[in-house]
Amino acid sequence: MAHRVNIPTHQDPITTVNAWLDAAAASESFNPTAAALATIDPSGAPSVRMVLLKGVDPTGFVFYTNLESRKGTHLAADPRAALCLYWKTLRRQIRVEGAVVAVSSDEADAYFASRDRGSQIGAWASHQSATLVSRAQLEADVADTQQRFGDANVPRPAFWSGYRLMPDLIEFWWELPSRLHERVEFRRSATGDWGHRLLYP
Numbered sequence: 001m002a003h004r005v006n007i008p009t010h011q012d013p014i015t016t017v018n019a020w021l022d023a024a025a026a027s028e029s030f031n032p033t034a035a036a037l038a039t040i041d042p043s044g045a046p047s048v049r050m051v052l053l054k055g056v057d058p059t060g061f062v063f064y065t066n067l068e069s070r071k072g073t074h075l076a077a078d079p080r081a082a083l084c085l086y087w088k089t090l091r092r093q094i095r096v097e098g099a100v101v102a103v104s105s106d107e108a109d110a111y112f113a114s115r116d117r118g119s120q121i122g123a124w125a126s127h128q129s130a131t132l133v134s135r136a137q138l139e140a141d142v143a144d145t146q147q148r149f150g151d152a153n154v155p156r157p158a159f160w161s162g163y164r165l166m167p168d169l170i171e172f173w174w175e176l177p178s179r180l181h182e183r184v185e186f187r188r189s190a191t192g193d194w195g196h197r198l199l200y201p
Contacts, residue, residue: 005092005172005174005182007172007184009184009196012058012194013170013172013186013194013196014056014057014058014167014170016172017056017094017170018056020085020087020090020092020094020172021033021053021056021085023087023090023092024085024087024089024090024092027087027089027090028087028088028089028090031052032087033052033053033054033085034050034051034052034053034085035050035051035052035053035061035063035083035084035085036048036049036050036083036084036085036086037049037050037051037063037071037081037082037083038081038082038083038084039071039074039075039078039080039081040074040077040078040080041070041074041077042074042077042078047070047071047074049070049071051063051065051071053083053085054111054162059164059166060098060101060164060165060166060167061083061096061164061165061167062103062107062162062163062164062165063162063163063165064108064111064112064160064161064162064163065128065160065161065162065163066123066126066127066128066129066159066160067159067160067161068127068128068129068159069128069129070128070129072128075100075163079099079100079101080097080098080099080100081097081098081100081163081165082095082096082097083095083096083097083165084096090174091174091175092172092173092174092175093172093173093174094170094171094172094173095169095170095171095173096165096167096169096170096171097167097168097169098165098166098167098168098169099165099166099168100163100164100165100166101163101164101166102161102162102163102164103161103162103163103164105161107162108156108160108161108162109156111162112155112156112160113156117154120154121142121145121146121149121154122142123156123157123160124145124148124149124154124157125138125141125142125144125145126138126141167188168187168188169185169186169187169188170185170186171183171184171185171186171199172184172186176201179201180201181201182198182201183198183199183200183201184196184197184198184199185197185198185199
């Protein structure tokens, strides 16, 4: 049976986000930081896909990608986005909306260096979101990239980096019986302060 969850409304909601992420890390068996990322294409149509959050702090929510991917080109044209995290085991959800900015080169370099070598090679080999003729072509591209770098360190590609979604809105949702779920919305004011309100389920 789901139960009520205390949301401290007197503190920065990012603190609660990280508390929920910690709970998810202890509860979810796979990718507790997975989030649905929604962007807007040049025609104004929405597009959504899953990403992995790699950092959450008062400056925003960080994720990484190929800048030439579909989401990368969308964000270059319209730097607004929304995220949704959902944890089935916890019966909780967080929605986030706001503007998106690029992370610094130093930040992107540091994260890329922390990735396992296979993921580093994959970042170079994959023309993310472009048409792939066959799986064999991808495997050939990976093999060519491995041969190119040999045993040397793999640098971050210029076309691969990260984004930080700077939240204007954060909503916490948790499931309760009879679909009478609880929702608390935090919205940032022009002065940077957070206000909050309860929402009908």
